[in-house]
Amino acid sequence: MTKLVIQIPCFNEEATLGTTLADLPRQVPGVDTVEWLIVDDGSRDRTLEVAQAAGVDRIVRHPHNQGLARAFLTGIRSSLQAGADIIVNTDADNQYCAADIPKLIQPILDGRAEIVIGTRPILHIHHFSRAKKLLQNLGSWVVRLASNTSVPDAPSGFRAFSREAAMQLNVFNSYTYTLETIIQAGQKGMAIASVPVRVNPDLRPSRLVKSTPRYVLRSATTILRIFMLYQPLRFFLLSGSIPFGLGSLLGIRWLIFFAFGSERTRVPSLILAAILILIGVQLWMFGLIADLLAANRRLLEDIQLRMRRQDAIQDRETRSPQPPPQGKPMAPHG
Secondary structure (H helix, E strand, O other): OOEEEEEEEEOOOHHHHHHHHHHOOOOOOOOOEEEEEEEEEOOOOOHHHHHHHOOOOEEEEEOOOOOHHHHHHHHHHHHHHOOOOEEEEOOOOOOEOHHHHHHHHHHHHOOOOOEEEEEOOHHHOOOOOHHHHHHHHHHHHHHHHHHOOOOOOOOOOOEEEEHHHHHHOOOOOOOOOHHHHHHHHHHOOOOEEEEEOOEOOOOOOOOOOOOHHHHHHHHHHHHHHHHHHHOHHHHHHHHHHHHHHHHHHHHHHHHHHHHOOOOOOOHHHHHHHHHHHHHHHHHHHHHHHHHHHHHHHHHHHHHHHHHHHHHHHHHHHHOOOOOOOOOOEOOOOO
């Protein structure tokens, strides 16, 4: 029996959630059971009532707004607890065409991928400005470099996860999960695939991209932090090589002048060279320490994965065959 759970993180989505749910499938080729799961991220409007009226199978509530990334992760954990073999994440603003869900999960059913990301036709989306299209493509290129993957649309939130991939996900950033999960999966060697998907007409402005400069800054910060987290030695070696190289050049320059008997002592240049070299060496030492910490983190992640697998086995053994009442809220997640 293969179970698909379609999860939707929501925050004050009463105006668009009904339209989104109306398009979701109840039957998908290749799976036996389809359930809908809503993560109500502290909504203050009628999002909960709309979800219950539409017959949502499971509702998880945050007592207060915790952000998209945490709502996504809560949905992943709740979907695993519900016994999902495949999890599809989509947005509450009906941006993505739900009819493409069978196409999205097919690489997982075929065993070709553990994560599948829906690739939007960004260049042909009319409500995207030229600047946004350029930044989306640029951001995807940077993520491809950082993750060693070939994902063409990294910011896409329309994606599918196998049960095994979902159990390995950890999201540390509170802003967005889209970039981090790709870099994380690429560093862990997960098989990632992309499939072209369609988009629906725009129902509301994006809440994640409130301003282009802010989005660029936060996305760049996210990529940098994740690169430091998963490739600390490489990051600090590269960072330390810059001041060390500059300091070495200044030191060689001072030695040349000294060898030819220059009248000027050029002490400031010598002091600056020493400072830069020391900074470079310190960054390299930070890299060695961070690499040791990263090895410890990988061991902890392995332990975490084993515990999640064990919990999954216990959940399957104790889970009641009776489905939960439609729209009954589950226990709040803090």
